[in-house]
Amino acid sequence: LRCQYGHIIEVAAGSATTTVPLSHDDNASIDKYDHFAQILHSMKSSPKVTICRVNLLQANTVDRVLDEINQYLEESSDDIESKKRKFLGESNMKIITENVKFQARKHDIFHDVIEIQTLSLKSNIATTLSTHPGVPASLCYGDGIFSHWPLRLNSNFPQHHKVIICDRFCGEAVLRGSNIFVRGVLVADRNIECNDIVCVYSHVSRSTDTFSITRGMTIDNYKGQCVFLGLGKAACTRAKMFNQSTGLAVIMLNNIMYSSKGQVGDNINDDKIEKFTTKAGPLLPSMNGILSNKIMLQNLPSILVAHTLNPQPKDVIIDLCCAPGGKTSHAASLVNNDAIIIAVDKSRKKMKSVKEFFQDMGASCITPIALDSTTCVIGVDENKNQRWMCVKDVLSMATYSDDGLLDVKGFYPESFDKIILDPPCSALGLRPKLAVDIRNVKELNKHANYQRRFIRCAVSLLKPGGILVYSTCTINACENEEMVRHILDDYKNMKLLPIQIPIGLSGLKGCGLNDEERKKVRRFDPSDTDADTMGFFVAKFEKTVKIK
16 A cells, blocks of 8 residues: 555555565664554554544533433443452353443533543553454363364364354444444354354455355354454344344443452452453444434544534535535534535435435434535536526525435535535545455555545635635545645645644645645544544645636
8 A cells, every 4th residue: 555655555465565665774764664554553443432423403412411421331331240250161260250331521622522431441451353263261261162073173263152253344343332233244153042152253355265255154164264353242043143134133242351260369450360351452332322313423533524614604515525424414513503504425325324314413404415526516608698506596496306315416616615525535544444445556546536526626616715624534645645735736726724623643744745734734643542543634725716
């Protein structure tokens, strides 16, 4: 992959090799390679804090939502004692299980954001992904339930738990704190019953794979590569996992476990006691369906976009690539529905889903439209007496299609006060990420070329004095800093503005921006342990003069 430093990294079959280094002798270059390795490591796990944006359209107050979240977190903890001794099989291994406790608090910077942190972990416990078996050694007690099956031992799957393997996207959701729903289960052991404790893995496909996976196959037929995600409790039988199209399959366990040979004392901080967790990655609460209309789970850098836009009452706003709708609904929330907001995406299927989301969130000021943002500017031909029309007039003359979406062909130049542009990108900043889909530099560069088409339309649609906020969820400089350079060089009427909100890092050096310009943009680095966020980039522009 072409990473943010301008040299080439190729990632294939789980290994990274440099192919066009800047300099092998330069210490700074070595530091960059180390930094990139840290980014790859960080991408395998989620941030340790769960971020909830409060929907001000549905919530009475942020304080009320905060109380409701903390009440849910308290009630959702198991009813068992915080420390429970278990004797496993015939072994003299003692296990103490401590329930994980979470607490929500207001964010220090954003008034409409609540963050949920883990209270139970007083010290860092290693919680990293590993290929199977990946099960803590302390769980391998007695003879196990598969001791009669030699093939089980050869496969490296655990002898003491039944196994479920989910797909990659489900696995990434699990690492973010989600439970597993039936549609995400690919492979499972036979005879799994409700309430069975199971080992959960995520399948990771590789370009070199020569086999196919049939959903519903058993573990003995599975020949793929997978990573251990943690322990969970089956919420239904194996048959229901594959016969039903909806419903919960596995509830992931959020526990810290302490083990010791012989007698276990009351001091769980004893260095002689082994500590481990029941999940890979940070322990995060499951927030599926919780206060669904009052809060939205959203990454912190993404929340910066609407606050940077700073929408005001009566503004006319367009989000040119709105799906799944988080940033658009945030803008509506900040102005209490007192604006005209257009939400655009090319996919009609996505827009029908987004329309329902906006309705659930109470965002009545948003008009969802299925429209290609790269060709959405209507040209004005004065020789044909073609009249320029404002956004409100365009909407009033449009009719609805059979699917309930307004049929609009485009908008006239300089129609919008503010624009959000988060175009399709390489998504190399998303966390967690169990695989990288981009295979070569040519494929990576396609994103930057495509993004320029969106930018051309965004600049045309923006009024003089209007604000454009450009963002991506990638670490790739040619889609970030170099794209800012492209906008400044090719559109002389666009001025880069500083983002005054004190969050994020400056732009990278050596990627097209001078020191003053770098300080005006915001880059989020996955390897930044203090911020602990996904990779993201935000830039703010003002249109200074009318298009000639």
